[in-house]
Amino acid sequence: MQCVLSGEAPQEPVASKKSGIVYEKRLIEQYINEHGTEPNGEALTVEDLLPINTSRIPRPRPPTLTSIPALLATFQNEWDNLALETYNLREQLARTREELATALYQHDAAVRVIARLTKERDEARDSLSKITVTDGAANGDGMVVDSVEALPEDLAAQVDSVHQSLSKGRKKRSVPEGWVSSDQVSSFETTTTNALPVPRATALDVEGSYAVAGGLNGEAAIYSVEADNVERTIPVGEPVTDTLWAGSKVFFATSQGNVKVYEAGNEVGTLSEHAGPASGLSLHPSGDLLASVGTDKSIVFYHLETMKRVSRAYADASLTTCAFHPDGHLFAAGTVTGDIKLYMTKNLEQAVVFKLGAPVQALVFSxxxxxxxxxxxxxxxxTIFDLRKEGDAAVSKVLETGGSVQSLAWDYTGQFLATGGATGITVQQYTKSSKKWSEPLRNSVAAVAVRWGESGQKLISLNGEGVVTVLGVKE
Incomplete structure (x- = not known):
C-alpha cells in the first residue's frame, strides 16, 4: 500500500471515499487545503477521508533538531513538501503541453483558412478579368458592355464647354515665343543624368520643372530637373504601372488595381475601382476628370473634386493604355488585341476603332x-492616324524608328513627336506647311518613358534602372 503523492508506504494512511485512492493523511490534507480537490481534479474535503487502521509501531515524541531523529523528521517533512511540489509541477507541465498543442492546431487551421480564402479571392479576380460581357448589340462595331455609366449632366455640359472653347482657340494658336526650334532639337545632347531610387522603373510624368517617376518595386520619386536632385521619395507600396501629375496631386496606377493619390508626399486618397491591374491614366483638359483603364476591361472616370467615380464602361478586351483628346470630347483606349477604341467622353459610346495588329503599347494625341x-x-x-478619316484610310503615316518603341510624347505645338525605347530616343517632326515628316534627332539613350520639358527646351527620359536623363542644348 503506497501513497499516490509520495510514492511511499504511508505512516498514517487514509482513503478517499469518492475514489478509493490511498494517501498519506498529512499530505492529502495539505493538498486539500491548497486546492480543495483530489489530485485527479475531483472535489474533496477532509471529511471525505477514511482512516485505514494498520498494525504499526507508535512513533516517539518529536525530538529536537539537536538529535539525529529530529533531523530525520525535518528531512521527512522537506521530502513531503518536495513530493507535493513535484507532483504539482508535473500536472502543470501536462496542462501546458495540452494548451500548446491546442494553440498550435488552431494557428495551423487559421493559416490554412487564410491561404484558402486568398487563393479563392485571386481566382475570382482572375475570372472576373477574363469575363467577356455582352449587351446583345445589333452589330459587332458597338461597344461590348453589360452597363454604361454616363457622366452626370453638369460634368457632361462642362465637357461640351471645354471642347468648344479649346477647339476654337486651337485654330488661332501660334507657336509660343521661345519654343524650341528644329535646329535646337537636332543639337540636343545629354545635359544631366541622375540615378533615382526607383528600381524597375516603368512610369514618368512632368509638371513644370519637376518630374515624377515610379517603378514595379513600389517606390516613386520627385525629381527637380533644374536642380538635378531628388526632392522627395514616395513609398507607394504597390507596383506602379503608370503615373500622372495634376496640379498639386500626383496619381499612381498600380498592379493591385488601385489609383493612389499623393499630395506634398502624403497619401490623400485611394481609388479602387478595378478588379485587376490598373494599366493607364489620363487627365481631361478641364483638369476636373481623371481616367483610368485596367486589365479587367473597364474604363473609369473620376471627379477630382469629390474623388468619386462618375462614369464607367467596359470594353471587350483588356486595356493597356489611354489618353484624352486635347479638346476633351474624345477618349482613346488601347487593347491587348491591337485595337485603339475611341469613345465619346460624355457617354462612353464607341465612335471609331483603329487597328494596330498587336497589343497597344502607347498612344498620344497631337x-x-x-x-x-x-x-x-x-x-x-x-503609326500616325488621321482622326478625320476611317478604316485603312485613317493611317496617315508609318514612322520607322529603328528599335522597339515603349513611350510616345507629343509637344504642345504638335510639331515634335518624341519616341523612347530600348535602343534609344528619336524626335519626329511634322511640318504643317509641307505636310511632311523629318527626323531631327536620334540617339542611343535607352528609355521606358519620355516627356517634354518647359517650352520644349528639354526632353526628359527614364530607363528601366531608374536613371533619368535630361536632353537639351548645352550652353
Missing part, C-alpha cells in the same frame, strides 16, 4: 487636334 500617334508592343514603328 495638339493639332486631328492626329493620333500609336505603337504596339515589340513594334519598331509609330
Amino acid at each position: 495638339e493639332n487636334g486631328f492626329m493620333l500617334a500609336a505603337t504596339a508592343k515589340g513594334q519598331t514603328s509609330v
Whole structure:
C-alpha cells in the first residue's frame, strides 16, 4: 500500500471515499487545503477521508533538531513538501503541453483558412478579368458592355464647354515665343543624368520643372530637373504601372488595381475601382476628370473634386493604355488585341476603332487636334492616324524608328513627336506647311518613358534602372 503523492508506504494512511485512492493523511490534507480537490481534479474535503487502521509501531515524541531523529523528521517533512511540489509541477507541465498543442492546431487551421480564402479571392479576380460581357448589340462595331455609366449632366455640359472653347482657340494658336526650334532639337545632347531610387522603373510624368517617376518595386520619386536632385521619395507600396501629375496631386496606377493619390508626399486618397491591374491614366483638359483603364476591361472616370467615380464602361478586351483628346470630347483606349477604341467622353459610346495588329503599347494625341500617334508592343514603328478619316484610310503615316518603341510624347505645338525605347530616343517632326515628316534627332539613350520639358527646351527620359536623363542644348 503506497501513497499516490509520495510514492511511499504511508505512516498514517487514509482513503478517499469518492475514489478509493490511498494517501498519506498529512499530505492529502495539505493538498486539500491548497486546492480543495483530489489530485485527479475531483472535489474533496477532509471529511471525505477514511482512516485505514494498520498494525504499526507508535512513533516517539518529536525530538529536537539537536538529535539525529529530529533531523530525520525535518528531512521527512522537506521530502513531503518536495513530493507535493513535484507532483504539482508535473500536472502543470501536462496542462501546458495540452494548451500548446491546442494553440498550435488552431494557428495551423487559421493559416490554412487564410491561404484558402486568398487563393479563392485571386481566382475570382482572375475570372472576373477574363469575363467577356455582352449587351446583345445589333452589330459587332458597338461597344461590348453589360452597363454604361454616363457622366452626370453638369460634368457632361462642362465637357461640351471645354471642347468648344479649346477647339476654337486651337485654330488661332501660334507657336509660343521661345519654343524650341528644329535646329535646337537636332543639337540636343545629354545635359544631366541622375540615378533615382526607383528600381524597375516603368512610369514618368512632368509638371513644370519637376518630374515624377515610379517603378514595379513600389517606390516613386520627385525629381527637380533644374536642380538635378531628388526632392522627395514616395513609398507607394504597390507596383506602379503608370503615373500622372495634376496640379498639386500626383496619381499612381498600380498592379493591385488601385489609383493612389499623393499630395506634398502624403497619401490623400485611394481609388479602387478595378478588379485587376490598373494599366493607364489620363487627365481631361478641364483638369476636373481623371481616367483610368485596367486589365479587367473597364474604363473609369473620376471627379477630382469629390474623388468619386462618375462614369464607367467596359470594353471587350483588356486595356493597356489611354489618353484624352486635347479638346476633351474624345477618349482613346488601347487593347491587348491591337485595337485603339475611341469613345465619346460624355457617354462612353464607341465612335471609331483603329487597328494596330498587336497589343497597344502607347498612344498620344497631337495638339493639332486631328492626329493620333500609336505603337504596339515589340513594334519598331509609330503609326500616325488621321482622326478625320476611317478604316485603312485613317493611317496617315508609318514612322520607322529603328528599335522597339515603349513611350510616345507629343509637344504642345504638335510639331515634335518624341519616341523612347530600348535602343534609344528619336524626335519626329511634322511640318504643317509641307505636310511632311523629318527626323531631327536620334540617339542611343535607352528609355521606358519620355516627356517634354518647359517650352520644349528639354526632353526628359527614364530607363528601366531608374536613371533619368535630361536632353537639351548645352550652353
